[in-house]
Amino acid sequence: MSTTSGATGPVVRAGGDFQEPPRTPGGVALCGACRERGTCRLGVERERLDEDGVARFALTCPRDQEGGPDVAHGGWTAAVLDDCLGHLPLLHRVLSVTAELTVSFVKPVPVGRPLEVSARVERREGSRWYITGEMVLLPTRAVLARASGIWVTRDQGHFARHADWLAEQDER
Numbered sequence: 491m492s493t494t495s496g497a498t499g500p501v502v503r504a505g506g507d508f509q510e511p512p513r514t515p516g517g518v519a520l521c522g523a524c525r526e527r528g529t530c531r532l533g534v535e536r537e538r539l540d541e542d543g544v545a546r547f548a549l550t551c552p553r554d555q556e557g558g559p560d561v562a563h564g565g566w567t568a569a570v571l572d573d574c575l576g577h578l579p580l581l582h583r584v585l586s587v588t589a590e591l592t593v594s595f596v597k598p599v600p601v602g603r604p605l606e607v608s609a610r611v612e613r614r615e616g617s618r619w620y621i622t623g624e625m626v627l628l629p630t631r632a633v634l635a636r637a638s639g640i641w642v643t644r645d646q647g648h649f650a651r652h653a654d655w656l657a658e659q660d661e662r
């Protein structure tokens with residue numbers, strides 16, 4: 491585990507307690523770079539796992555993610571779906587990484603409007619979690635995007651092994 495100093499004090503880096511990452515007051519698990527600012531750069535504001543097994547996320551596309559006029563860059567839509575769907579194993583205290591992700595862009599996603607992403611586990615096979623989700627516009631719940639993917643569970647040595655691999659690359 492390593493730490494660094496962020497705006498809010500020492501920040502536990504990836505490689506630390508993966509199953510219990512720092513969370514915002516809205517319950518949003520924070521990735522590496524967002525820990526220092528204390529909010530999700532992608533605009534995820536609230537996160538919860540409901541009793542029906544569905545994880546639900548309240549979010550807004552930030553203005554600085556604009557692609558076409560007043561609509562999100564497609565990369566934002568893909569990134570936030572990767573993030574939200576990938577939080578589902580974490581909500582079960584399981585570290586995983588995305589192995590595959592497919593995104594259907596159904597409608598342009600408006601910037602600065604309330605949105606919801608929901609995510610559910612379709613099935614689990616070995617170390618693979620098959621997860622699907624969708625993004626809707628509130629309050630009408632019109633579908634803007636859908637996603638499905640495979641997340642692969644990892645042990646705590648995942649990032650250390652990657653660092654070793656990268657060091658080997660650097661020696662070539």
Ligand SMILES: CCCCCCCCCCCCCCCC(=O)SCCNC(=O)CCNC(=O)[C@H](O)C(C)(C)COP(=O)(O)OP(=O)(O)OC[C@H]1O[C@@H](n2cnc3c(N)ncnc32)[C@H](O)[C@@H]1OP(=O)(O)O
Nearest residue numbers: 511519520521572573576587588589615616617618640642
């Ligand atoms: C990110 C965590 C932060 C933690 C801190 C807390 C942060 C708080 C919030 C974070 C939330 C983040 C949410 C966003 C999540 C990301 O965006 S993660 C970042 C993007 N993804 C990556 O970087 C993954 C990069 N790829 C890899 O590391 C490796 O290719 C993988 C996926 C681990 C697989 O490695 P491998 O050596 O092939 O593994 P191997 O042991 O051979 O296979 C394991 C299993 O995976 C399956 N598999 C491998 N590749 C595939 C594939 N492409 N398709 C289907 N199945 C596959 C194998 O069939 C095998 O299945 P089982 O037989 O065990 O059931």
